[in-house]
Amino acid sequence: MRLVWLYARSRGVLVGLVLIVAICLGFALLQNWASVSARHQASVLQAIPALAASVIGIGAWSPFGEPERTAAWPLARLRAGHAVVLLAVTIGVTSLTLADWSSLVPDLGLGQVAVRNLVGLTGAALLLGRVVDARLSWLAPFTIIAAMAARLLVAAPERLWSHPWWAWTGQDQSDRTSWLLALLLAAAGFGAYLRHGPRDIPGEAE
Amino acid sequence: MRSLTTAPTTSFGSSHPGTSPVAAITSYLMLFWIEIRRSQGYWLLPLMIVLGIYTAIGDLVPDFVLWPSMSRAILESHIVVGALTAALGAWLIGRERRRRLDQLLASIPGAGFRRDVLAVAATAFWGLAGFAGIVIWFGGHAVLRATWGGPELDQIGLGITAVVMFAALGVLLGRVVPGRYGPLVAFAFVIGLTFVTQALTTERSDGTTGNPAKFLSPFGLIDGVYVGVFYRLRESLVTEVIVWTLALTVLLLAVMAMCRQRSLVTVVALASAVGLATVAATPLVGREDVWGPEVYAPVAYTPVCEVRDGFEVCVHPAYEGELDEVATSVAALFGPVHGLEGVPIRWEQSDSMMPFDEGSSSGGFSEPGNEIFMIEMVASLFPVEDGGLFAPRPASQLVIMDWLVTQSGLDLEPDLGMGHGFGWPAEALTDAGTSGGDMIEVDPVEPERAALVAAEAEIDAAVARFAALTPDEQQAWLEANWDALRAGEITLDEMP
Numbered sequence: 001m002r003l004v005w006l007y008a009r010s011r012g013v014l015v016g017l018v019l020i021v022a023i024c025l026g027f028a029l030l031q032n033w034a035s036v037s038a039r040h041q042a043s044v045l046q047a048i049p050a051l052a053a054s055v056i057g058i059g060a061w062s063p064f065g066e067p068e069r070t071a072a073w074p075l076a077r078l079r080a081g082h083a084v085v086l087l088a089v090t091i092g093v094t095s096l097t098l099a100d101w102s103s104l105v106p107d108l109g110l111g112q113v114a115v116r117n118l119v120g121l122t123g124a125a126l127l128l129g130r131v132v133d134a135r136l137s138w139l140a141p142f143t144i145i146a147a148m149a150a151r152l153l154v155a156a157p158e159r160l161w162s163h164p165w166w167a168w169t170g171q172d173q174s175d176r177t178s179w180l181l182a183l184l185l186a187a188a189g190f191g192a193y194l195r196h197g198p199r200d201i202p203g204e205a206e
Numbered sequence: 207m208r209s210l211t212t213a214p215t216t217s218f219g220s221s222h223p224g225t226s227p228v229a230a231i232t233s234y235l236m237l238f239w240i241e242i243r244r245s246q247g248y249w250l251l252p253l254m255i256v257l258g259i260y261t262a263i264g265d266l267v268p269d270f271v272l273w274p275s276m277s278r279a280i281l282e283s284h285i286v287v288g289a290l291t292a293a294l295g296a297w298l299i300g301r302e303r304r305r306r307l308d309q310l311l312a313s314i315p316g317a318g319f320r321r322d323v324l325a326v327a328a329t330a331f332w333g334l335a336g337f338a339g340i341v342i343w344f345g346g347h348a349v350l351r352a353t354w355g356g357p358e359l360d361q362i363g364l365g366i367t368a369v370v371m372f373a374a375l376g377v378l379l380g381r382v383v384p385g386r387y388g389p390l391v392a393f394a395f396v397i398g399l400t401f402v403t404q405a406l407t408t409e410r411s412d413g414t415t416g417n418p419a420k421f422l423s424p425f426g427l428i429d430g431v432y433v434g435v436f437y438r439l440r441e442s443l444v445t446e447v448i449v450w451t452l453a454l455t456v457l458l459l460a461v462m463a464m465c466r467q468r469s470l471v472t473v474v475a476l477a478s479a480v481g482l483a484t485v486a487a488t489p490l491v492g493r494e495d496v497w498g499p500e501v502y503a504p505v506a507y508t509p510v511c512e513v514r515d516g517f518e519v520c521v522h523p524a525y526e527g528e529l530d531e532v533a534t535s536v537a538a539l540f541g542p543v544h545g546l547e548g549v550p551i552r553w554e555q556s557d558s559m560m561p562f563d564e565g566s567s568s569g570g571f572s573e574p575g576n577e578i579f580m581i582e583m584v585a586s587l588f589p590v591e592d593g594g595l596f597a598p599r600p601a602s603q604l605v606i607m608d609w610l611v612t613q614s615g616l617d618l619e620p621d622l623g624m625g626h627g628f629g630w631p632a633e634a635l636t637d638a639g640t641s642g643g644d645m646i647e648v649d650p651v652e653p654e655r656a657a658l659v660a661a662e663a664e665i666d667a668a669v670a671r672f673a674a675l676t677p678d679e680q681q682a683w684l685e686a687n688w689d690a691l692r693a694g695e696i697t698l699d700e701m702p
Contacts, residue, residue: 054390059386
């Protein structure tokens with residue numbers, strides 16, 4: 001248990017959890033302040049998962065680098081536990097936040113879309129963390145939702161939930177391609193993270 | 207990727223005896239260039255531009271591009287650009303700690319604050335590059351398509367000072383909240399700060415509520431501010447907010463200097479910066495955010511007019527391209543009731559967003575090109591006392607309004623609600639407060655839903671019966687019953 005606690009501390013898990021709750025709380029407050037248009041709803045389903053995925057991706061950074069791999073306990077289990085716990089908490093808090101929105105968009109599976117986006121964007125963040133730098137992994141989900149925003153800029157109002165494949169985070173819950181892309185990103189990101197961990201940047205601190 | 211992390215330098219701005227000022231400046235500029243090249247700003251540039259445009263545009267680019275709305279969009283984009291700039295600043299300033307050089311560099315006298323300034327400058331450079339992309343995008347739309355107004359350079363200037371201020375804020379936050387989450391915290395802090403400054407409300411002595419801090423954020427000049435062609439602000443606060451953001455930037459730099467070194471000089475600098483910020487904030491704090499003729503002045507213009515089938519239709523010159531369509535709509539809609547009392551023969555575009563507009567005897571509409579203007583025109587035939595555009599009205603009036611639209615052949619969205627979007631029949635409502643007003647109530651509460659569905663069928667049948675009459679019969683009935691119809695004294699059973 002002490003190992004788990006130390007692992008969590010080294011990854012800033014508590015700060016990450018606070019940030020995830022704060023993100024959802026912020027959007028819940030935003031709903032009460034702002035007039036909620038269809039385009040706002042589309043934006044929220046991009047922004048919450050992207051910010052939460054960024055927190056999870058940044059949290060993967062290890063301050064120990066290669067020496068940590070000499071540990072007797074398999075790091076993959078700790079990494080898996082870390083990612084799954086944060087993901088589960090995010091899904092729970094996001095569902096609570098979006099519960100208030102469901103009456104506004106009755107035809108859209110808000111929960112399913114949010115979970116798909118969260119899983120896919122988290123995979124993208126972890127993948128960038130493996131390839132480049134976990135501390136910069138937030139650039140991956142931000143870039144994906146920027147592509148989606150670019151699409152929303154030109155999307156007609158009646159087509160806010162129907163886009164080309166590359167704007168997969170904006171598809172409704174029935175689009176299979178978007179689920180496939182999200183799952184592929186998740187498989188690649190989680191697989192690389194569990195197997196290898198984030199990219200080591202020798203000599204650098206948090 | 208190691209090169210992504212800027213290597214701190216300790217020798218810039220060196221003031222060795224004998225070093226010329228030109229050499230010192232050249233050295234500083236070279237370091238500035240190194241900071242720009244070695245930072246991660248180029249990764250953020252496309253994000254700034256795309257997300258900034260998306261946030262500012264709110265909806266699709268309108269059919270009629272006006273310089274005032276484009277200038278507002280440019281200024282509005284500073285929120286996302288500023289937040290991403292702050293995130294970049296928080297990342298950039300963490301370089302010394304990431305490379306474990308912070309303690310070593312702390313032993314070098316005097317250079318810490320100058321490195322911070324360099325980080326602010328490099329961060330601001332990339333933020334301003336993103337902002338420039340947005341200016342080009344919106345400005346390009348305006349240059350190519352704008353039908354009214356000109357560029358409002360002071361708003362662009364405010365966007366520039368705001369981005370620089372957020373760069374300094376991000377660098378400071380990166381120092382205060384070091385660590386992996388610093389950039390994300392800086393991003394969220396800037397977004398949250400913007401909304402919090404707009405959400406603060408206090409109760410005034412007269413019992414009304416207001417926001418004393420609204421104009422301390424550049425967003426205060428956007429939120430709830432009229433953008434259009436008919437009015438202009440009598441007194442713009444843009445200059446005051448520019449001065450405020452500059453003062454805030456100086457204050458943030460002074461705090462940074464204080465964090466680096468506590469000396470008499472930094473204490474005096476901080477005190478001076480606080481004084482400067484206080485002076486700059488004074489004209490903005492507690493300012494009344496009112497909406498009325500004392501704040502907005504009408505803009506003089508000569509309307510463009512056309513006479514069609516006995517109706518004179520006038521629009522603002524910015525909307526001249528829609529004049530033909532508007533004239534066609536007016537003639538088609540009101541031809542059957544031309545000459546009847548209360549039916550305007552002159553229609554002039556005005557702005558319904560301004561409640562202090564006294565109006566005139568002519569008919570009015572606000573937004574040609576949007577079907578709402580046709581709803582406004584038809585609804586104005588039967589004004590409801592103390593009611594809005596979609597206030598509940600007698601079913602007989604809805605029948606005639608619906609028939610006028612149907613016979614005109616105009617394409618008016620039929621799914622907006624009852625009677626082609628003219629609101630609900632007053633007879634079917636048990637609680638008029640639940641429906642109508644300025645907005646269409648699309649989901650009335652039970653048990654009114656069943657009554658409304660039944661009423662809709664009756665209205666549709668009455669419209670069909672009226673449409674089946676010959677034009678002469680229709681004309682005769684309207685002339686005989688027009689006054690009673692406008693007074694709301696005709697029931698559905700009394701319709702033909």
